[in-house]
Amino acid sequence: MCALAISSDIVATAALGRDGIIFLSASDLVIQHANEAALKMLDKVAIGLKSGTALKQFLALLSREAKFVDSDGVEAVRKALSEIGKKGEHDLPAFIVGETRISWRRIDGPSNLVVLMLRDITRSEAMTRTLNDHKFFIQHLIDVLPIPIYVKNLDGVINRCNTAFSELIGSKLDAVLGRKSSDVAPAKLDATMKAKEKPLLTKEGNISDEITFASLDGSEKAAIFAASTLKTPSGAIGGTIGSLIDITSLKKAEAEVAGAAARLTDILQKAPIGVGISDRETGKFLFFNQTFIELLGVEVESPAGADGAEPAEVSNKTPITDATDSILLSERYREKSLLEMDAMGELHDVELRIRPQGAKEARWLRTSLEPLPFEGREAVLWWVADITKQKMAARELQNKANNDELTGLANRARFMQKLNHCESVLRGTETPAAVFLLDLDGFKQVNDTLGHAAGDWVLVETARRLVRVARRADEVARLGGDEFTLVFVNKGKAAEMAKMADEILKSLAEPYVWEGKVCPIGASIGISVFDGGFCDMSEQLRRADKAMYQAKLAGKGQYALYDVEKDVDLIEE
Structure with missing residues (x-):
């Protein structure tokens, strides 16, 4: 009459049970063992569940502490004792201990034992209410969502769906609920859905895909179809829950956008x-x-041609x-x-x-x-x-504005800009600089005797020779007529500039032969040499002009360096 009469494997199995379990010896109805769930469930009367306690003692305690649902304590205990003494399975009077509502029953147990199985129906009822509330919430959620949603069982019966779903397949809500999808959905849609749902009915999972189908009114529709396995509270697969999002309008819009893009691309290509x-x-x-x-x-x-030949040329x-x-x-x-x-x-x-x-x-x-x-x-x-x-036109305009059209040299405007730039660079320094002013001798005679074409050729040839021999010049320009000018910055002082003048005269002294006729051309050069301490370039140009006048007076075909003592204007001042 003790717990040792029960094998250890039975005790271990009882310990794992969620329900309360009480073992009684069948011969004298003495408590042999109660698992942890029973002790916790019957906390207020757990003292009566000690091994070796007679069932009558436990029931007497229960009649005082518990409240029986259908009858008073004495009557309920008498009925329970009578039912427990019988063989087979019998439900016993339900009771409440504290706040816990308990249902229990008698079962024939192993090894000449009687088993009392106790279940906390308070928790079960709460779970049932929660599940019902949950189902109500899910149904409400399905109803209010704008997305077409349905719930199907394993037989393909639509247990739940919303109006959006029924409208999508072209039926009324009442005509869809409780019916198989094959009876209410368009044939192509039903076949597609079943094919995609098939693996979800044997193994938990989900799918999502884009499908097309013809609705009951014959119009072509496109939708995003998604479905998942739906499980019962016990964990078994009970069906599927899915949705169909109508993207027909979106597809049309995409096609229109694609068409517009194609038209735009065609326009851009051309x-x-x-x-x-x-x-x-x-x-x-x-x-x-x-x-x-x-x-x-x-x-x-x-790609290579149809015959596989390589291109004739490699780009x-x-x-x-x-x-x-x-x-x-x-x-x-x-x-x-x-x-x-x-x-x-x-x-x-x-x-x-x-x-x-x-x-x-x-x-x-x-x-x-x-x-x-x-x-x-x-x-x-x-x-x-x-x-x-x-750009070329602008450059051409710039060239015309800054260059002499006949010779290509800098014109007067560009040369004066150059002098202004030199003045700003030289001012306050000791950098040597020089301005040359050159006038052709005999040019008027060539124009008068050989014509203006010959005169133009002489000017172009002079420009070519000046550029060649005076390549170190910072600028070579034609001021107008037969007058040319050059400016040198940091290329030497008077001695170096005199040597440069000799080289220029030597070059210009070479015969000018135009169409077999010699042009009697020479040159007179005036030079003003100075440094940055006195760089009024307009004044230097005037001095070069003075020096050139002196060179012409001295017999032409030569150069003259400006000498302040020979400047009549300055002497008179």
Whole structure:
């Protein structure tokens, strides 16, 4: 009559049980063992569950401390004792201990034992209420969600769904609930759903896919179909829960956008301005039109001919599939340009001078940069225009404004600008400088006897000789008529400038032969040598003019250095 009458494996098994278990000896109904769950459940009367206690003593204690649900304590205890004494399974009067509501029953046990199984129905009832509330919440959630949702059991019966689902398949809610999906859903949709749900009915999982189907009214629909395994409270697979998100309108919109993009791409391909799109991070071009390819000197890789023959020529151009924005910008200037683009939102009218591979001459381009999302990545949109002709025209205008049209030398305006620049550089220094003023001797006679064509040729030839012999000059200019001038900065003092004048006279003394006729040409040169301490360049030009006048008076064909003592104007002052 003690716990030792029960084997250790039975005791161990009872210890693992969630329900309360009390073992009685069948012969005299004496308590042999009570597991931990029973002791905890019957906390207020647990003292009566000690091994060796007669069942009657325990029931007497229970009648005082517990409240029986269907009858008073004495009657309930008498009934319980009677039922426990019988063989087989019998339900016993339920009771409440403290706040715990307990149901129990008698069962024939192993090894000539009687087993009393106790269950805390307070917790079970609470769980049942929670489950019902949970089911109500889920149903309410399904009803209010705009997404079409359904719940199906293993037989394909739709137990729950919302109005959005019934409307999607073209039926009313009442006509869908409680019916198999094959009876209410379009045939193609039902077949697709069953095929995708099949693995979810044998193994827990989920799926998501894009499907198309014809609704009951015949219209073609597209949807995102998602489903998951639905499990019962016991953990067994009980069906599926799924949703169908109608994306028909989205698909139409995508098609329209794709069509618009195709039309836009076609327009861009034919645009007279270059258009390219490069990846922001790598700089690799993702899109380009034909004009862009031609402007940048790149080419599209074309496959070998249908007969497999190799191209007749191998191009030295960079294939556009390998091209990056480095063909437009250096790495340093690229970073600077992208930062400026980010700061201003876009970057306009950036002028670039590039020489495409294989091109004989450089080309001027004007480009604009704009940030652009493209194919799910950050990109840069390039607008590129060829401004080479405009640049050349502007340069031509600049040349006409600054250069002598006949000889190509600097004209008076450009020479005076040069003198002003020299003056600002030289002022306050001891740097030596000199201004030459040269006048052709015999030029008027050539014009009068041989004509203006000969005179023009003489001027051009003189310019050529001056540039050749006075290559160290900082500027060589034609002031007008047959008058030329040169300026030297830091090329020596009076002795070096006198030697330069000799070389110029020697060069100009060589015969001028025009169309077989010798032109009697010579030159007179006036030179003003000074340093930065006195660099009023207008004054130096006047002094060079004075010196040239002295050279002509001395017999022409020679040079003269300005001498302040011979300056009549200064002497008179």
